[in-house]
């Protein structure tokens with residue numbers, strides 16, 4: 001059997017993403033072989049493909065490289081000593097982060113400890129939408145110490161991270177404010193957030209006395225949003241490029257501020273899957289592209305206006 005993967009042999013435009021065929025991976029001790037049904041596409045995949053950021057500079061002598069950190073699929077072989085899952089179990093995971101990647105594969109061997117069982121009530125599409133984005137959402141809210149009754153402003157609520165962060169914060173009984181374009185105002189309201197159209201006015205003219213800012217946009221939008229915080233407010237800024245600048249400015253204004261790098265944590269994925277299974281979180285999937293359409297999937301992410309998540313169907 002052959003294993004098709006999407007690989008890059010050089011950094012550049014989406015055209016550098018090409019299908020390669022490799023041999024079927026053998027699970028080592030403690031690993032399982034997963035038939036990947038869906039792979040999630042994240043902004044970091046797009047940046048790395050273009051040669052930008054830490055994962056690209058660390059992998060520049062390691063090409064061809066297979067991107068992808070989010071997978072869902074089915075366990076088809078157990079390595080020696082692997083006992084958490086049975087053959088045929090549906091699993092999902094945040095794998096190979098940040099250097100190895102590998103998720104854009106039809107088959108991949110991964111340590112069983114990196115995976116979560118996907119309950120039968122959850123589709124493999126929904127499970128593939130959760131790992132990197134969902135864990136970023138949970139970790140950002142944890143870092144900010146969001147409490148019941150807090151006024152939480154989440155920039156870019158309609159994106160992969162934002163739509164989950166809103167629902168988790170609403171579940172924690174925070175009062176949630178968010179920014180989005182005109183097209184997403186209704187969608188944001190359905191998630192329980194007060195939505196501000198950033199195309200109409202800066203958020204600082206619409207939101208005040210926020211306890212927490214979760215910044216998923218960075219740059220000028222984040223600098224403006226600092227004006228929405230009350231004294232002693234907390235900032236977690238997620239885009240790495242502008243994190244230093246935002247933290248510096250926030251601290252000058254007397255706020256607690258930090259950047260973050262998401263850290264894979266299968267227990268958090270278990271928690272997210274549970275939240276989906278009981279209806280507390282609903283994943284939004286804008287589009288599923290066939291594996292061969294990976295270039296279009298990357299172009300969609302590059303628009304900066306994806307609602308929820310983009311997935312690759314690795315079996316068609």
Ligand SMILES: NC(=O)c1ccc[n+]([C@@H]2O[C@H](COP(=O)([O-])OP(=O)(O)OC[C@H]3O[C@@H](n4cnc5c(N)ncnc54)[C@H](OP(=O)(O)O)[C@@H]3O)[C@@H](O)[C@H]2O)c1
Nearest residue numbers: 043156158159160161180181184238239260261262305306
């Ligand atoms: N540090 C880490 O560990 C880490 C982890 C995950 C993600 N990230 C970074 O965090 C950011 C968000 O990630 P993501 O996966 O959520 O991205 P995404 O899904 O690509 O975000 C797309 C969303 O951004 C919204 N948006 C675009 N410009 C906006 C603006 N000026 N104001 C408000 N919303 C705006 C869009 O809504 P509209 O269409 O309504 O404009 C769209 O729904 C990215 O920069 C990503 O690289 C960092």
